[in-house]
Amino acid sequence: MSFKGKRIIVTGAGRGLGAAFAVVLADAGAEVIMTGRNMENLTSLAGSIKLRTGKRPETLHIDLADISQTTLAAKKMRDDGTPLDILINNGAQWLPGPLDSHDAYAIANTITGNVTGTLLFTRGLLPLLEKSSAGDILNIVSTSGIHNVPLQGASVAYIASKHGQAGLTDALRQELNGRPVRVTGIYPPNIKDISPLDAAAWNATPPETSWPTNRDIVEAALFALSRPRHLTIASLMLESDSGNFHTH
16 A cells, blocks of 8 residues: 555644654655644644655644534534545543542543544544545554553553543444444554654664664554555554564
């Protein structure tokens, strides 16, 4: 599968893994739409991508924890009617620390943004994904969404939200079975943040003790998305084992 000309939306694209997806896909010739909470980050990244590719990605300010904003953004895209080939649900709010260290707002915001916002945005864009006749939904979950995985500093609210995303991914894949939209869940562990804008870091061989990098996750995800349409990789779990990179 070539990503050239594919219309792809990446949530949480202002930094980290989402930004890496945006750059790599733009380099591959995709028409990238970047969303996020921080317009300054999105604007800066869009400028960098334009310098690389000659084409500036579209940027949208969307806070997934804002239900009205999220549903309205999806409706505007739906009203425009342009088919969407791939939705990468990467946007998520990290919340570390013990339960009693967070107020009600922080807990609700984390769960609303990571679960409800992701679900509503996906629901809103589903008609556009079906319209492409070969749509893909890629949910970046986390090993935090898997039972009996160590907390590694994550809060109860964050863990609950990632289990919610895992359930969302599995149920959506089953519901869309037989329709022209595939659903894949990627379950990365802690990630070393590197950027494709830093060619030296991106192309370097990681040491044996390294966590998986953004490049590892992006390449695994694009492998899943590039499978023939008769095949769905339902879930892909990545783990760090003395620097090694495993899939299950």
